[in-house]
Every structure is written in C-alpha cells, then in structure tokens.
Amino acid sequence: MATEIRALLDEGAARLARASEEPRREAEVLLGAALGRNRAWLLANPGHRVLDCAATDRYESYVTRRALGEPAAYILGEKEFWSLPLAVRPGVLVPRPETELVVERALAHFPTDARFAALDLAAGSGAIALAIASERPHCQMTATDVSSAAAETSRANAARLGLADRVETLQGSWYEPVAGRTFELIVSNPPYIATDDPRVEPGVRRFEPPQSLFAGPSGLEALEIVVAGAPQHLAQGGWLVLEHGDTQGAAVRQLLLQAGFTSVQTHRDLAGLDRCSEGRVGSGTRA
Numbered sequence: 001m002a003t004e005i006r007a008l009l010d011e012g013a014a015r016l017a018r019a020s021e022e023p024r025r026e027a028e029v030l031l032g033a034a035l036g037r038n039r040a041w042l043l044a045n046p047g048h049r050v051l052d053c054a055a056t057d058r059y060e061s062y063v064t065r066r067a068l069g070e071p072a073a074y075i076l077g078e079k080e081f082w083s084l085p086l087a088v089r090p091g092v093l094v095p096r097p098e099t100e101l102v103v104e105r106a107l108a109h110f111p112t113d114a115r116f117a118a119l120d121l122a123a124g125s126g127a128i129a130l131a132i133a134s135e136r137p138h139c140q141m142t143a144t145d146v147s148s149a150a151a152e153t154s155r156a157n158a159a160r161l162g163l164a165d166r167v168e169t170l171q172g173s174w175y176e177p178v179a180g181r182t183f184e185l186i187v188s189n190p191p192y193i194a195t196d197d198p199r200v201e202p203g204v205r206r207f208e209p210p211q212s213l214f215a216g217p218s219g220l221e222a223l224e225i226v227v228a229g230a231p232q233h234l235a236q237g238g239w240l241v242l243e244h245g246d247t248q249g250a251a252v253r254q255l256l257l258q259a260g261f262t263s264v265q266t267h268r269d270l271a272g273l274d275r276c277s278e279g280r281v282g283s284g285t286r287a
Contacts, residue, residue: 003056005031007045012063017100019067019203026072027063033076034059069203082131086157091149093212095127098269099189101276103131104268105241106187110136116184119144119233121174121226126154126167126214128187133163141167144177147211175229182235188226189243194219220251229257236282249274 012027020026028039034055035042050056065075073079073088073095080086081095082103088094104129110116115138120129123143133141142273145151153169158167170177193200204213215221223244230240240261244252249266256264261279269275 003050004046005042005048005050006284008050008056008059009042009046012059015063017065019069026066029072030062030066030075031059034062039095058148069201070207071203074207079125081125081127082134084130084134084157084161086125086127086130087153087160088125089149089153090207091209092151092153093124093148093208093238095125098271098275099127100131101191101243101267101269102128102187102243103135105276106132106185106239107135107277109239109241110139110185112136114138116140117182118185118187119178119181119183120189121186121188122146122212122222123169124150124189126157126169128189129154129167130157130161130163131204132185132187132219133167134170137166139166141151142178142183143167143169143171144172144174146171146173147209149209150212174225175233178233182233182238184235184238185241186226186230186234186238187241190222190226191215192219192223192243192245192248219245219248220255223248223252224255227252227259227261231259231261234281238281240281241276241278243276244274246273246275249277252277 008031009027010253013023016023028042032039032042046108061074066072071094074090078085079088082100117140120143123129125143126143129141129143133139143154147275148171151169154169158164191213192215195217253264253266256279264279266274266277
C-alpha cells in the first residue's frame, strides 16, 4: 500500500521522539537514505506516494534501529563533518558538530598558504585531520589511533576524499607511532568523560566505543597524557589544540600551564560551553 512522504515522516518522528533531540530531522535523513533522495526533495514533495515496498521496509528498519538508540551514522554508514562526507562504522566514534571548534582554532593559527606538519591524536574516523588537510593544501597530516577499526576507517576516508597523499594514519597508542618526530600543530579529541558520568546518553554508552569516550574516574586521564607528551613533539612556536568536556576548561588550562605552554586559552562552543583549550610551546612567531 502506497504511503505519502508526510505520513512516513510523521510516523518516524513520533517513534524517534525518545531517542533523538531532533526526531523530525532524523526521520527525514533516514527516509531520504532509504529512498535515495535528499532532504530538500522530501520537503518539496510531502504528498508524494511511495510505491517502493523495499524502500519503505528499509526506512522501517532504520527507524527501529534508531529508536533503540543506535546512532544514525552507524545505520547509514556515514556522517558529515566540516561538510565532508565521512564513512563511519561501529567501533569508531561518531564525529560531533562541537568538534569542529578544534578545526576552527587550528586553522586560526595557520594561514591558507602555510606549510606545516600536524598530528591528530586519537583520530577516530580522521575527521579533524581530514578537515584541516582539506583547508590547508600545504599541510602534511599524521593521524594516530590505537584502534585498528579507527585506523582503517581514517585511511579509507582519506582515500575517499583524495587526501591520502597528505594524511597518513598510523595505528598505535598516543605518541608511540611518531617517536622522534616533531610537528607545528597537535590536535586531539581524546576520551574525556568520567567513567561514572550520569549525563551520558544510554544509546551512546551502549553503541559507541567506550575506549573513545571514557578516560577514567576523573575524565582527565587521557588529556593528561596528551598534554604531558606534547612539548617533546612540538616545534618551537607550535600549538596544541584540545577538545574537552564542558566542565574541564579550568583543569585543562592548568595542565597546559604546568607543562610550560603559553598563550593558554579556552574557547566555547556554539552552546556557550567550554569545549576547546589551546596553548603554544615557546615564543614562536605565530599568534
């Protein structure tokens, strides 16, 4: 039996109300994927009657999975970040919009024509590394992640976006794969959630990789490792830019200052929450 677009969206949004902060939008994304159409087409054709039973079955399956808390990115195998279509799969952290602030801050320190080497620690799908490389054509980026699934996904995304010649991905723990190397920029979105943090959504805790989310009892354990190791891997004047939790700004600034960083600042995300802190090694020339 044919069903109109608007009816499918109404039903999907109602079922997603408990699992999503944007149930209507997610219903549109899932239906668009099932039909092979974009959201703009759906919104322009609300009365279109869907005759393809296989497509409606796919949509039903997508909605059911999402209603159970599974991230839409895992269902569809893709997530947009910095306007880049990134492949994502279970076992790899789903890129978040707030992480784009790390990219913004990194780019602020290097003009478009700058030639520099950069390191992305705990790179996951390669989102930060690929975004920076896409904006800075003379940047040579290295991404590391301890997870084989993440490293494979990062490499695949670099190839997919035509950036494999400037973004290398190495598997290993933190700085181990780049021993003896230095960079002008280090960026990281490390695990920063305390193990018992009650604010973590059940779907996130159930489906996303815990090693990419939870740092330990305080939530600062991974950030401490990144900050402590950064000075020996940064050239003079180089920058460290970190994502962290919305209550961790003061603690991360203190870590940076104790490690000898200068120009230490914390920046807020679009929600007005502390989200990213940065510091510079030595005096350097970049501001």
